[in-house]
Amino acid sequence: MSRISVFAVFVIVLASCNPSNKPGRSVKFQQYFVEGEQLYTLHCSNCHQKSGKGLGLLYPPLDESDYMQENLSDVICLIKNGSSGGLVVNGNKYNQSMPGIPTLTDLEIAEIATFIYNSWTHDQxxxxxxxxxKMLQECNTGS
Ligand code: HEC
Structure with a gap:
């Protein structure tokens, strides 16, 4: 019993000390967000930048992206499988390929998605x- 309450206090302290803490969100959200931020820094920020602003017409922005708002399942698929089809973000055409990361687990992809969909202008x-x-099962891996 006391071990459980010590653990609970630990989790609460951890969540409230976190600078990325979003008020009113669950502990589970905070965990996804923090893990997702680390994975983003490791795998994505080279191209899309820490600021999510991307890099000119080479790498599309994530901070303000109509593509992200409209295509959640495509975004989930492209994190795993990559993209080389070219796509349009905020009216700009991008046509470099993005390497997928097939070794990511579904949990890691959910964490990355939770981070990018709740950072910058996003609040999903x-x-x-x-x-x-479910979305990964429906990816069109041919594209
Ligand atoms: C090597 C550079 C590179 C890396 C690393 C990379 N991307 Fe991309 N990303 C791109 C490019 C280039 C496109 C456009 C692809 C196309 O034209 O088909 C893109 C497209 C996207 C899009 C859809 C377009 C938009 O701006 O909304 C999202 C979302 C995205 N990437 C997220 C991620 C995430 C999350 C990661 C890390 C897991 C990541 N990317 C890693 C280069 C990269």
Missing amino acids: GIIEIQQVT
Whole structure:
């Protein structure tokens, strides 16, 4: 019993000390967001930048992206499988290829998605692992 309450206090302290803390969000959200931020720094920020602003017409922005708003399932698929088809973000055409990361687990993809969909201009709430698993099953891996 006391071990559980010590753990609970630890989690609450951890969540409230976190600079990325979003008030009113669940502990699960905070965990996804923090893990997602680390994965983003490791795998994505080279191209899309820490600021999410991308790089000119080479790498599209994530901070303000109509593509992200309209294509959640395509974004989930492209994190895993990459993209080389070319796409349009905020009226600008991008046509470099993005390497996928097939070794990411569904949980890691949910964490990355939760981070990018709740950073900068986005405020979408948690992206659950169950949603990710379902979307990944429906990816068109040919493109
Ligand atoms: C090597 C550079 C590179 C890396 C690393 C990279 N991307 Fe991309 N990303 C691109 C390019 C280039 C495109 C456009 C692809 C196309 O034209 O088909 C893109 C497209 C996107 C899009 C859709 C367009 C938009 O701006 O909304 C999202 C979302 C995205 N990337 C997220 C990520 C995430 C999350 C990661 C890390 C898991 C990541 N990218 C890693 C280069 C990269």
